[in-house]
Amino acid sequence: MATAAGRRRKRACRMGAEESRNGNYGLMGASAVLANMNKQVQSARPWSLLHQCSLDQWNNGHGAAAAFTETTMTCSGCVFKECSPAFCINRNGLLNVNKSEPFFSFRRKSKFTKMAEHFEYNHIPAQLSSIQNFHVNSVLCAQGQTVILHLVRNLMTQFGIIDLKANKFLGIFGNQRVEFVNEALRGEISPDGSQCLIKLPTTRIGGNGFVFQLYKLSTRELLTEVNLHYNHALFVFDPRFCSSRIAVTSFVENEDNSLSLVRMPSWEVVSTNSRVDDFNSSLNPNLKDIRYSRDGHLIFAVMITSGCHCKEKKARRFQPIDVSIYVFDGDLAHTLHCVQYHRYACGQHSCLVNYMPVFSECGSRMAIVLNDLETPIDHVQIYKLPIRGNLQNRCRIRILQSFPPETIKKLPLPRRLINYLRFQPDYL
Structure with a gap:
């Protein structure tokens, strides 16, 4: 269990999205977004708010100008x-x-x-x-x-x-x-692209619960299987490795509030954080998804208010759901930060797109869509992520901030370096 000092450090790193509104970017045209971003990104501290705009402005050019290829932030599905x-x-x-x-x-x-x-x-x-x-x-x-x-x-x-x-x-x-x-x-x-990991209920006679099954896609054969201690475990591949490491929640026995880094295909646990959620002993049912940053140095766990909120989303007469994005070290699974915000969506039935973060092409910025309690307008906020890793990764970020994504593969560079710039695992 985490020490009292460790819990204090985690509470100190908490920051609500509404606490970082420095300036009003609502009237800024798309052509000015990139210049403003480049000006701030050099001096801003990690987790600083770089930009804020309405969802309409985001869709009409702000998202693309801020170097986000994925700009769809809402879905009615x-x-x-x-x-x-x-x-x-x-x-x-x-x-x-x-x-x-x-x-x-x-x-x-x-x-x-x-x-x-x-x-x-x-x-x-x-x-x-x-x-x-x-x-x-x-x-x-x-x-x-x-x-x-x-x-x-x-x-x-x-x-x-x-x-x-x-x-x-x-x-x-x-x-x-x-x-x-x-x-x-x-x-x-x-x-x-060589393997596929699937979580599914066990079909063995006398079996109870869920299993992980790892398949080789070229031959469609089952490589390995492991029983899970908790049915609600979630997982994601580390993008820095071909297929040899995953991050998985509630993987260790008697550790239902944990995040583990696991080596594949041996299922060896490399590191475990035994306290993911500050407020609950179990990650079920609040944890919705986990994902890595583009460079693999950060892990994001998204937790929301449990239960159905379809009526709240439709009428907006009630409180929106609370969204918490916990951030962890990709190599040690240590807790680094937490961003909290509100969203008028149903976390049980609505598409995850409505409250999940997206990342810029360079991997150094995170965007979220949120709602103020006093207004129904959908806002998008862009935060600066901490730059981690070696000098090579820092150079990659600067290059990707200087060149559009479609030009990267045309640069006069060796193939392995081009693949590294495109976040290919092990520079394939």
Whole structure:
């Protein structure tokens, strides 16, 4: 357990988003955002507020001017129906499709989700849908042009691999004995694209709880499996390594409020922080997701007010949800910081896009969308992240702040250095 001095240090690092409003950027045009950002970023301390604007201004140029490629910060989709934790229909531009074709007649009476419709219509071969009776339940995870689908056939869950670039269905793996609901599954593709780690309920006779299963995507074979002590464990691959390290919550026995760094595929625990949440002994149900910064030196754990807040979001007559972003050292799992803010969204049913942070192309800035209690206007705030790591990483940040993302691969530099600038693991 953390010492009293350690708890005081963690409380001292807390900062609400509303505590750092220095100046009003609301009237600033998109052309002035970049100049203002570059001026402040040199002298500002870590976690300083660099920019604030309305969500409309963010969408109309402020986000792109601040070097954020991902500027979609809201989505009306329902998680596990229209969206999944790893795939947003709004960010990925999926639309409803016409399902009147003959080979979809066997499901004509079913209610489709937009995401399942899109992939079943555009990417699943017709013979799999019509003859072998496969249908899509959801997108389990995605990375680049590779998408892993949750498929169901004859009341049994399976996983399918799609290469979006080649528009090709690559095959099926991980056949299960029963059909799982989307909420029971979580998956992630390794940074090098070679493996996929899936959390799912165990199907072994006499088994109870959940397991991690690690698959090799090229051969679609199961590499290793481990039983979990807690069903609500969440995980994410470290982007600095090909597939050899993950961060995972509640992985250690009797440590339900913990964050561990685990070496793969041996499942060896490298380091554990036994006190992630300051206010609760368990991370369930408040913890929604964990993710790494682009350079892998920081880990972000996003926790929200539990329960359904759909009525509050619609009427805004009640209190919004409280969002807390805990920040940890990517090498030691030590607690570094916490940002807290308010958001009119339902953390149980709304897409995670509505309250999750996004990161700039250079990886040194974080943006969040939030609400003031006194106004319903959606605001976006950009914070400076601490620059960690060696001189090489610091040089990468400066280069990415100086050149647009589309020009990086055209720079007259060796291939391995180009890959490093593009955050490829181990400079692949």
